[in-house]
Amino acid sequence: MKTILTNKHISIETSKRALQCYIEPVLMYGCEAWTISKQIQNKLEATEMWFLRRMLRIPWTAKKTNERVLNEANKRRSLVRTIRNRQATFLSHVMRKGKLEHLVTTGKFEGKRSRGRQREKIMDGLATWLGTGKVMDTLAAVKDRGLWRNRIANVYKQGT
Template sequence: MKTVLTNKNISIRTRRRALECYIEPILMYGCEAWTISKQTQKKLEATEMWSLRRMLRISWTAKKTNDTVLEEAHTTRLLISKIRKRQATFFGHVMRREKLENLVTTGMLEGKRSRGKQREKLIEGLTDWLKAGKSLEAIEATKDRKKWRTMIANAVKQGT
């Protein structure tokens, strides 16, 4: 894809669409089950900027800020919000099923907890992103599809 993405004869819009169609799905494979920490979020944003810089043929030694690169590409950072949206739709689907996946996702399984700081759960990251307050509010909102979809749409509009 390098020859297509770096070809100056193809418009930036077309190259960006090729990036979204062919590269991003590979990058986001299985993202519905990820827990995105601050470190992971930084790496994903860096990958997004790296691919845009490659597409625009901007060297890593060129002293251009990420904002100018985004302006040249006529875009904004969208990768994290796309991942969060996919996670939220998948989470709503799992919560409505009320099967084993529901128990695993919410972390309501019996047994001992491991030592040390506990890992962040998917639901905790989503409630922060949706600004739902408590995780119980998010779980209750999944029962009503219309309410859940509006919560997701509002979070996408606000960004990350």
């Protein structure tokens, strides 16, 4: 795809559509089950900016800020938001279904926890993204589709 994305005879809009149609789905494969930490979020944003810089043919030695590159491409960062939206949609589907996936996602199964610092759970990441702060509030909101859609829409309005 490098030849298509960096071709001078293809417009930036066409290159952005090719990126969105062919590369982003491969990049986001299985993202519904990811636990996104701050480090992973930074890497995803850096990847998105790397693609834009390649499309605009901006060398890595050029001292252009990411905001300038985004303005030049007439684009906003959307990769992390898309992943979070897909995670929220998948979570609502799993929680309403109420099968084994529900038990695994909420962490309500028998057994011992391993020693050391516990890993961040998907529910914790979504609760902080939605601004609820508590997992139980998030689970309660999932049951009500209207409330869940409003929460996701409010997060999108805030631009996170």
